[in-house]
Structure formats: C-alpha cells, structure tokens
Amino acid sequence: MVYGSRDDVVSKILDSHTDNANSLIKEAQSTLFQEAVQKAWNEIDFSGIVNKLNGKKISYNFYDIQEEILQWIKELELYKEGKENEIEKMDNPSADEKLENTRVVGDIKKIISVYEKLKEKAHEIMEEYEDAVRVYRSPLRQALNDITLLYNSVKDSKGDFSDFENVSVYMHGIESDGEGFLDSAVEAAEDGDIIVYHSRSGEKEYYIAYSDENGNVSVDIDDPLTFEELKTKEEYLSHKGRMHLVYDTEHENEHRQETSDDLAEELNEMGLLNDKTEIDLFGHSYGGRRSFQFAMDYPDSVRSITTIGTPYNTNTLGKGANPLGGKTRLINPDEYSGYQDFNTENQRTDDGVSHSNVYTDMKSETMSDAVDQIEETNPEVYQQLQEMDITAVAGDDKFDSDLVVSVKSQHGDKLGNIIDERLRYDVDTIGHLNEVNNEEYIDLISEVNKTE
Amino acid sequence: MGTFQFDKGLPGEISSITAKMDDVFDVVFEQMVYFRQELELHSGKAANKMQKNMEEDIDFFSKASFSLMTFVETTKRFVTAVDEVDEGNDGSSASFATRAERQYEYSPAKAMNEIVMDPLPLEEATDGYASNLEDLDEMLTEFSEVLDNIIDNTKFPWAAVDEIWPDAKEQITFVINEFQDRVQKMMKESWTLIEELERVDSMISAQMLELNY
Numbered sequence: 191m192v193y194g195s196r197d198d199v200v201s202k203i204l205d206s207h208t209d210n211a212n213s214l215i216k217e218a219q220s221t222l223f224q225e226a227v228q229k230a231w232n233e234i235d236f237s238g239i240v241n242k243l244n245g246k247k248i249s250y251n252f253y254d255i256q257e258e259i260l261q262w263i264k265e266l267e268l269y270k271e272g273k274e275n276e277i278e279k280m281d282n283p284s285a286d287e288k289l290e291n292t293r294v295v296g297d298i299k300k301i302i303s304v305y306e307k308l309k310e311k312a313h314e315i316m317e318e319y320e321d322a323v324r325v326y327r328s329p330l331r332q333a334l335n336d337i338t339l340l341y342n343s344v345k346d347s348k349g350d351f352s353d354f355e356n357v358s359v360y361m362h363g364i365e366s367d368g369e370g371f372l373d374s375a376v377e378a379a380e381d382g383d384i385i386v387y388h389s390r391s392g393e394k395e396y397y398i399a400y401s402d403e404n405g406n407v408s409v410d411i412d413d414p415l416t417f418e419e420l421k422t423k424e425e426y427l428s429h430k431g432r433m434h435l436v437y438d439t440e441h442e443n444e445h446r447q448e449t450s451d452d453l454a455e456e457l458n459e460m461g462l463l464n465d466k467t468e469i470d471l472f473g474h475s476y477g478g479r480r481s482f483q484f485a486m487d488y489p490d491s492v493r494s495i496t497t498i499g500t501p502y503n504t505n506t507l508g509k510g511a512n513p514l515g516g517k518t519r520l521i522n523p524d525e526y527s528g529y530q531d532f533n534t535e536n537q538r539t540d541d542g543v544s545h546s547n548v549y550t551d552m553k554s555e556t557m558s559d560a561v562d563q564i565e566e567t568n569p570e571v572y573q574q575l576q577e578m579d580i581t582a583v584a585g586d587d588k589f590d591s592d593l594v595v596s597v598k599s600q601h602g603d604k605l606g607n608i609i610d611e612r613l614r615y616d617v618d619t620i621g622h623l624n625e626v627n628n629e630e631y632i633d634l635i636s637e638v639n640k641t642e
Numbered sequence: 643m644g645t646f647q648f649d650k651g652l653p654g655e656i657s658s659i660t661a662k663m664d665d666v667f668d669v670v671f672e673q674m675v676y677f678r679q680e681l682e683l684h685s686g687k688a689a690n691k692m693q694k695n696m697e698e699d700i701d702f703f704s705k706a707s708f709s710l711m712t713f714v715e716t717t718k719r720f721v722t723a724v725d726e727v728d729e730g731n732d733g734s735s736a737s738f739a740t741r742a743e744r745q746y747e748y749s750p751a752k753a754m755n756e757i758v759m760d761p762l763p764l765e766e767a768t769d770g771y772a773s774n775l776e777d778l779d780e781m782l783t784e785f786s787e788v789l790d791n792i793i794d795n796t797k798f799p800w801a802a803v804d805e806i807w808p809d810a811k812e813q814i815t816f817v818i819n820e821f822q823d824r825v826q827k828m829m830k831e832s833w834t835l836i837e838e839l840e841r842v843d844s845m846i847s848a849q850m851l852e853l854n855y
Contacts, residue, residue, distance in 0.1 A: 253644055
C-alpha cells in the first residue's frame, strides 16, 4: 500500500513497466505467468495488467522475461540512486523533504523487492513446465534419430565412417571414463585398424594401429591424429580395417537410455547406423547395461555384446547410494543428465528436480525386467536379441565376486539363454576396477574383433 | 534453451489426424503385406519388380509411420503436459508407449501375423485397395499440415534437441513428402498390380480344377 500519492516519476516508470509486462504476458500466453504478474502488480498497488489470454500460441522464454525484469530493476535503481543523492546534496533539507524522500525511496525498494520475487516466480514456472515434460525428452530424441536414420537411408547419405563394415564400440561404467578401454582397444587392435576416442568434452582423437616387420602391432597413443590428418591416411581411405570407437558418456553416471540416445546420434552422424555396418559392443560394469540398451534400441546394427563386471541384477551399490544426497568423495549418486525414466521407481529427486541415472537404474530394475518388457512389446526385437552373440564375463576374486558385483549378477542368470556364453576370469582383490584391462578379457575382445 | 513454444491447438489436431491415419494406414499396410506375399507366387520380370517395389515401400512405410507417429505423439504429450500445469493441474504423464512397442505396432511382421491369424481372400484384399490409397493420400496431406504446424511453431526446451532441430525439420518434411509421393505412385500402379494378382489367382484356380478332374 502506498501512503500518500506516489511519486510522479515512479508512476511514469510503472506505466511503462505495465506496458512491457503486458507484452510479456501476450507473448507467453501462460496463465501461471499472468497470475504471477497480476499478483506482483497488486502488491505494488498498481493496475493495468491484462487479465485475458486470447492467443493461440504459448511462447514462454524465462531468459527473455528475466532480462526484461532486470531492466525494470535497473531503471528503478537508477532513479532511487538519484533521489538519495538529491537529498544528500541539499543544504539543510527540511523534515518534510527528508520524509518525502524516505517515502519515495522506500516505495522504490519495495517495488524492486516485488520484481525480484516475480523473477524468481518466473523461474519457478519454467521449472514446473520442465518437470512436467522431462520424461518426453528421450522419446522425442529417439523419434528424431529414427527420422534421421530413415532420411539417410532414402537419400543414401554418408557420414565420415560409412564404409567401415566392422565396428567395435567400448562402453565404460559408472564414475568412470573410457581411458581404461582405450588401453584395451589399443592392445586388441590389428594392423590397419582405426581407433577413435570420443572424450567427454565431445572432442575426438584418432589413432591408427601399425604392425612392424615382426608382426607386432602398436599404436602411438601419445600422438593422436586430427580428423584432417586421418583423412589422408590409406587405412582410413581403404576402410579395410576395423574401426574402434572408445566412447566417453557425456555424464559419468547417466542412465543407459540417455547413453543409447547419445550414442545413436553420434553413430548416425559418423554414418555407422546403416545396412552394412555391424557393431560389436564391449561393456564394463554399468557399460554392459548401456550396451544392452543400445542393442535393444538398434538391434539391426548390433552383432554382439561382450560384457565384464556388469551388474545385470539390482545392486547393493545402487540401493545404498541412492539415499545419499549431494556428492560424496567417491561417488556422485545425484548426477543429473537431463534424463527421466517413465518408471517412477527408477527416479530420484535432487533440489526439487526428478530424474534418473545409473544409481536409480541399478536400484530399481534388473536387465531381465527390461528384456522381459521387450519380449512382451516387441517379439521381433526379442528374437534379434536371442540371435545376437552375447557373452557375459564375470570377474572373480575367488569370493564369487569382483568386490563390487557378484559373479551371479555379472553372469545375468535371470536372462537365461539370451546370454549365449558365461565365462569366469580370475581378478585380483580390487578386481572390478581393473577388469577392463584383464588379459583374458583383452584376448576375448581380440577374438570377437576377428568376426566379420 | 529454456523456451517453451507451441500452438495450443496441437493436441486436438494431432489426436484427430492420428486416429484417422491409424485406421486407414492399418488397412493399407495389411493389404500391402498380403500382396507382397501373394507376389511370391508370381514369376517374371514384371512381377519380380512389383515385389521388390512392394518390399521397399513396406519397409519405408513401416519406418516412416513409426517414427513420425512417435514424434507427433510425443509432441502432443509434451504440449498437453505444459497446458495441464498452466491450468494448475498435475502435469505428470500417464503411461506412454515405448519405442519398441510402437515400432512393433507398425511392423510388417505384426501385419503378417494378423493375416495368418485371419487370412484374407484375394478379392477382399484387392477390393477397395485403390480407394484406400486415396484415403491415405488425403490423410497424409492433413498429417503434413500438422507436421508443418509443429515444425513452424514449436520450440522444445532442451539443448540436446535444439542442436539437431534445424536438420530435423528438413528431414521430417522430406520423409512426409516421400511418404506421400510413394502413395501417389502406388495409386497410379494399383490397377496393374490388381490385374496381375487376379491373373495368377485365376491361373492357379484353373490349374487346381484341372487337377481335380
């Protein structure tokens, strides 16, 4: 409530703000925003806000709204500063003059405070909208990926790696990156193979495997090529060798569906989701689940899956880590990647935001749940899974576990004959962490990579 | 990023066209799968070419329908969810068909299973084929308008979508145009196809009669 009449200049400023606010309301066509503005205007005892939304199009952009409100605040701050300076510069201002000045400055401060609250409310509205639609982000991306695939197929569009017919993709696990697998890929590579390391930043490094006169294959890991350099090499131009993609997920602990969506986009762009290219997937730990998800989503492209240390069942780490809010020193159970699963059991809420990640997945779903759902909803894909070569390797530290995941879970017993072969390799006492560089596993990778 | 923009009328438009599309598409698709199977009984260059074309069209129709329908259904749910929140209601989603489920819905294998379960006599399959194609063509025109509305007026609030949206718009337009071109080509060739199918069917029937004598 403004006691006495409002300062003329402040009223003029508020007139222009009212026009701006009505433009924002007209643009946004959001009931929530209109109500928030109306409430703010009531608090500052000013009228003129439109109360009807007639438009057919909603266009809510919080950042534009924020910028506008900040302008209003700036304008008022400037005038307030002027008024404060005015009274300071006066020689012996009267009590009335001081009182009037205090009143005007007080009114401006109040308006600014209401504007700050309005800005926060506008942000809350954006968050409410985002919360309501987060689940649709993944299906939308999948649909757009599928449209791109079809478009490329009809147009016969090629990517930079389209003519590589045999591709290995290496998928790391939680709290990790692809560096371990890079070493494995290097060891398993054959003469003429190309290795691409897709790092978390999105940058790519390229390597070529060469053999010497004795047939020993090596890769100069300290001297990666740029793509421009790779393009000039015979090994790239001939497309004869295998292409190895060592893939860092964008977020360490993103849910397998998020990884599958990202990987599909990446492979699409590289020209590797096509009728000719066959992909062999290698997954360590949760990377095995990520590989499985990709295979369920794009079974036409996947020839085999070979996992080690993968928790196919629900997992103690998943169950135990989830209640932890905020980061611990070792793990990040609250890491957010933008993905939210439709299954409410496969979600957690951090800072009011509901989302899903590796920890919610390991707590709530077994891979056999996911495969059972596929069997029910798409028998064709289920059959393709049965026909894929799938090997589950268990690291065993002689206590039926690799310290983190039990042999039973690594073998995915509940998946039955979906898994063709179950192997057991000896690992040391911190086995899970080193499995990806296990010599027997690398030999297995080499063996699988011979498939054409 | 952080921008929500769409035409408020989209959910109604999408519901209306997808219901009609589904009905017409199901019938045409089943007929196509049936004809492909029938054409396997035929020999000769012309028949082989027809079968190959039919195979390619079935593959395209399956993938185009599945991806475009998933796209519009997701968009519809997205718009509805924001609207619900704006009206002060709970915007949380009811269950939504997974990609795998929807992919199977438009799969030739599923259509084939349905034919096996409920076999079609040739006459029934060919009857109305041409007019069904015309209906599908009309539906695709309407569907294309809805897609244009989404493309021209919708912004999704996600960076991951923002990055690919410019290309996606062009690709969506291409796919729907390609869909419609193929349907129109099939309309022109439908009588040739039906004549060929009926010719061989008559021939087989005549041979069966001779054998019985």
